[in-house]
Amino acid sequence: MASRLFSLDGRVALVSGASRGLGLAMARALAEHGARVVLNGRDAATLDAAAARLRAEGLDAGTCAFDVADHDASVAGIDAVAARHGRLDVLVCNAGIQHRRPLPEWRMADWERVVSVNLSSCFAMAQAAARHMVAAGRGRIVMTGSIMSVLARPTVHAYVAAKSGLWGLTRSLAAELGPQGVNVNCIAPGFFRTEMNEAILANPEFVAWVEGRTPLKRWADPAEIGGAAVFLASDAGSYVNGHLLAVDGGLVSVV
Template sequence: MFSLAGRLAVVTGSSRGIGLGIARGYLSVGAKVVLNGRDLHRLEKAAAALRGEPGVAAAAVQVAAFDVVDEAAVVRAAEEIVAAHGCPDILVNNAGIQVRGALTELPAEDWRRVVDVNLTSAFVVGRTFARYMLARGSGKIVNICSVQNQLVRPSTAPYAAAKNGLGGLTQSMCAEWAPRGLQVNGLAPGYLDTDLNASLVTDPEFSSWITKRTPAGRWGQVDDIVGPAIWLASAASDFVNGQIIYVDGGLTAVI
């Protein structure tokens, strides 16, 4: 029931980090994946790396370079993907950025950029591909949320606000689309050792605090997200809808 054989997945922000890890995981259980990002060169490099892994057919990895906050570009890309490969079975809204700063000093433009990439993109990309899924009567959407759906820290206001909004959007998508055959859930990683958190991972004081604050006693790794992402994309989660699944080593369970 965890097989994705014959399924097509579109994963935004997948040239590296969580998105690339999820794409690799989907390939490992039989899916065909479309990698997305703005930088075509970086996408092609990621695709080549995936195609070079054992058991991965070259045709199983495709790329689609487009800006997830540009609705016209998203619509064009969706049309091209559907024309070339058929309607996606799975969409992972993973694209995200982080800009840290005090609320009183943060430029409004940085606020808008973080909210656009982390939240508005999921609305734009989600509804664009959902139109095809709804016409077919089935589909899985996984929105990559965060522990900051529940817990926040100073200096991360736009990111926390966007991820909280993404949780609400996930539930709204469920409310509207579940009766028509879609499952929409959020996957909320804890603190992971990724490029997005590189400055925190290399900060001895912060890194020590995270490992002590997390019951599992360590930073999360991208591989920790892959299994839950496969579950939410597979038939095993067909009755799971509108949920935010925390994969955080217990961080949100304790005080």
């Protein structure tokens, strides 16, 4: 008999920032393992197209458009998903943005935008999702952190601060929600070929630096994030809580 360890049959999963990139890849992997996935992003038309592509692959996918920086809209969106499907088993807080500037050029508005989308939104969404999960006595919350949750580079100050904070939030949520049956974990992706990295992918020197710095000697394909999400969302990850799971080709393990 095939193992049910990684099965998500009957589970409902909401993935923020899932119209493309890592969010869409995680949603696809969750759906391939049986979940009914709900894709979030800001643009309803883009989301509908992404969900239609998943349905064309035989997967169960719907959408819920909202801006994660609008915390009231996030809470309403999460409540609507739970009401529509009668449950919410998995929340992946994945939506994120980047802003790269030398320190003197940073404006407070840039800092606040990045922290709001990459960190504060995850607190608001986790709090809203936890209400449904705690009532059900089970649930999984997965944050998309970064290797910048534990490392740093110049120019990306708010991103490093927000992703480090997200790793801290993962631990505090794991501490409080664990006793109530909800596991909270954080995935730390290394360098993936997505739209967010368009600017650095256009720089051959930086591309080569990543290849040299990463023990697997290459950038990651977005599909390579899917296994970590399925693991943390499924019974396979039942005793994993408050963990930072690097999916980085070994980058954070070496100097």
